[in-house]
Each structure stands twice: as structure tokens, then as C-alpha cells.
Amino acid sequence: MIYILGGGIAGLLLAEKLEELEVPWQLWERHHAPNLNKEASARNAGIIRSYEADPVAAALAQQALAYYHNREPSFCNCGIALVPWEVNYAEKYHECRLYHGKVGIFLDQDGTVEPQQVLLRLRTKKYRHGTLQFGLEGKIAVENGVAICHSNGQKSSREDSIVVACGEGAVKIAFRLGYDLGLVAHLRTLYEYKNTAGFKGPVQWDEETSCYFRVSGETLTATAGEQIPQPLDQERGEIEADPQAPQKIEQVFGLNPLDIVSWRSCRRLMAPDHRPYCGRDPRIANLYWLTGLGGRGMSIAPALAQLLAQQIVFHKTDPLLEFLTPARVLG
Ligand SMILES: Cc1cc2nc3c(=O)[nH]c(=O)nc-3n(C[C@H](O)[C@H](O)[C@H](O)COP(=O)(O)OP(=O)(O)OC[C@H]3O[C@@H](n4cnc5c(N)ncnc54)[C@H](O)[C@@H]3O)c2cc1C
Structure with a gap:
């Protein structure tokens, strides 16, 4: 067994x-x-x-x-558009132009x-x-x-x-x-926005800022990708989100913090x-x-x-x- x-x-x-x-x-x-x-x-x-x-x-x-x-x-299978910061990605994949004006790669097998x-x-x-x-x-x-x-x-x-x-x-x-x-545990927070206007697949991932977003039905999910090490020696309660994150998402993707309808945080272990x-x-x-x-x-x-x-x-x-x-x- x-x-x-x-x-x-x-x-x-x-x-x-x-x-x-x-x-x-x-x-x-x-x-x-x-x-x-x-x-x-x-x-x-x-x-x-x-x-x-x-x-x-x-x-x-x-x-x-x-x-x-x-x-x-x-x-x-919506694909992922990625702004590479690791040079070797660009050698492997085809280039494409992202919505936000940065040159990146498009991974057509990937999705959500x-x-x-x-x-x-x-x-x-x-x-x-x-x-x-x-x-x-x-x-x-x-x-x-x-x-x-x-x-x-x-x-x-x-x-x-x-x-x-x-x-x-x-x-x-x-x-x-x-x-x-x-x-080590890193805190990540995902914000759900009610306004999906202008955003259709693929998933977009900005590796320089670790921000990304995906559309799912009527909702746009985005994260600022904060990586705050958390102590692992205690039981986790409900986790507080990073207060700066919505501003960071606004800077990268132009999303209005007032359009946030919900958020969820969790930790990832590395x-x-x-x-x-x-x-x-x-x-x-x-x-x-x-x-x-x-x-x-x-x-x-x-x-x-x-x-x-x-x-x-x-x-x-x-x-x-x-x-x-x-x-x-x-x-
Ligand atoms: C906000 C966020 C966004 C992420 N986004 C992505 C993404 O887009 N793509 C991606 O690939 N990954 C993503 N990840 C990473 C991914 O979610 C995790 O790596 C993965 O879920 C870990 O799975 P797991 O089964 O190891 O752990 P967990 O999901 O933590 O599951 C462990 C389970 O074990 C149970 N358990 C604990 N102790 C005991 C015990 N003693 N006996 C019995 N049961 C026990 C827990 O209750 C839990 O259900 C993200 C993570 C976070 C936090």
C-alpha cells in the first residue's frame, strides 16, 4: 500500500x-x-x-x-505572451509584439x-x-x-x-x-477585476515586474507578483495582501484599483x-x-x-x- x-x-x-x-x-x-x-x-x-x-x-x-x-x-489553449528577461528564451521561441509595447515571445502550446x-x-x-x-x-x-x-x-x-x-x-x-x-514561502496575491475591456487571451506575463493577467469568463485576474518571504514555523491564518500591489498592476497593465471585486492570497513554497x-x-x-x-x-x-x-x-x-x-x- x-x-x-x-x-x-x-x-x-x-x-x-x-x-x-x-x-x-x-x-x-x-x-x-x-x-x-x-x-x-x-x-x-x-x-x-x-x-x-x-x-x-x-x-x-x-x-x-x-x-x-x-x-x-x-x-x-490561449497561449502565453511573455516579455523575456532570460535571453535563452528568445533563442528558442518566435518573437512577437505584446499589447503593452514590449517585444516578447508567444508560447502557443501554453494556456490556463x-x-x-x-x-x-x-x-x-x-x-x-x-x-x-x-x-x-x-x-x-x-x-x-x-x-x-x-x-x-x-x-x-x-x-x-x-x-x-x-x-x-x-x-x-x-x-x-x-x-x-x-x-521559503513567498506571498502571492491575485486580484479579480470586473473590467476585462480590451483584454482577450493570451495570458500576459511581464517577467521584469513579475506581473501577469489572464481573462476567465467575465473576470480579469491579475497579480503584482510580490515575493515576500513569510515565516514557515507557524500555522497560517487568512493572509494580508500587499497594499502596494494594486498600484503596481495599474502601472504595468493600466488597470484601475477601483475595479477590483475580490482578491485571494496564498503562499508558494520554494x-x-x-x-x-x-x-x-x-x-x-x-x-x-x-x-x-x-x-x-x-x-x-x-x-x-x-x-x-x-x-x-x-x-x-x-x-x-x-x-x-x-x-x-x-x-
Ligand atoms: C497565488 C499563487 C498563484 C500561483 N499560480 C500558479 C500558476 O499560475 N501556475 C502554476 O503552475 N503554479 C502556480 N502556483 C503554484 C501552485 O499553486 C503550487 O505549486 C501547488 O498548488 C502546490 O501544490 P501541492 O499539492 O504541493 O500543495 P498544496 O496545494 O498546499 O496542497 C497540500 C495539501 O496537503 C494537505 N495537508 C497538509 N498537511 C497534511 C497532513 N499532515 N496530512 C494530510 N494532509 C495534509 C493540505 O491541507 C493541502 O490540501 C501558484 C501559487 C500561488 C500561491
């Missing part, structure tokens, strides 16, 4: 992959609805992008894009999903080889070198494998195991080298980590789920996993 702790995009896609391999699995998610929608996987912008300056992230993103193209009904619809599809799917259990917060103990997870009277056995796919919850689990994952942790624990043989997906978790989680499932089930170590191994901080 493979136990997955965490029912965000990372845990759910791993469950789906194990299901395809017909391997028994159980997923524990600490929240019941409606708190399910407070986590990063439900609050993000849903931009599925194939470009990355880091070649490892680029390989993951390219693989994952096919998943949304083929499987996700809410995927919209509706994050809550992706989660709903995965959470309500019929599974034969495993079940999703809500309201179970997994804890991990190590008994004679073997990890055991437990919650509300349920417990794994020594033969089982455990995957920590808990987002920020991984920090707490690591701490109790005597580990420091070295993760490892020091900005690569996720995906793979076997260096010391505990039946424990795996899948966390620290950063600002690109929706885009790369399908590829990570595929790599990790292969490692757990077939003991296959794809060369990419060497760059993602948790041993780079836990070893």
Missing part, C-alpha cells in the same frame, strides 16, 4: 498515476470542505506554462503540458486551467485501487528505521510506503523527524535552488517527499507524479530525479 499525505494537486495527481498502475493506495487530506479551498492548489492562477529558464524545470513543464492538453476539460475544477475532477473521480479520505491529518513516526503514518486510529504497516505531499504541512512533518527542508523535492528520503527507505513545487506546481505536478510513481513502484530512477532528490538537503 502507498499512503499519500496531502490532497493538493501533487498528491491527487500521484494518486491518479498509481491508480493507472493498478497499485493500492490511500490518500489522506487533513481538510474537509470548505477549507479545502484555502491551499495553494485551489488559489493559484492556473497558468500552465512550458517555458522555464532552468533546464530541469523546463523538462518537467514540457512533459506536464501534454497531461492538461489531453485530460483536463478546463484547459484553455481552472484550478478548482482540476481538483474537483480528481477528488470526485471513481477509483478502484484506492480511496481519498478527508479530515485525516497524517503524522509520521519512525519505528526501527521504518516510517509509519497514523491518523485518527488508522495506521500504515512496515511494508507500506509513505509520500509526504503536504505543501506547507511538509515543513511540520520534517521538523518532527528532525529535518529542515530549507523551504527550495533554496527553486527545484521541488521529489523522491526517496535518503535515510528512511519507505518514505518519499513531493513538496516545494514553488510557483509552478500546477504546471509540473503531472511530470513529478509520473517520476515518483515509477520510482516507488518499479524502483526506476529517472535521471531527472537526481536533480530533485531530497538528499540535497536531507542527506
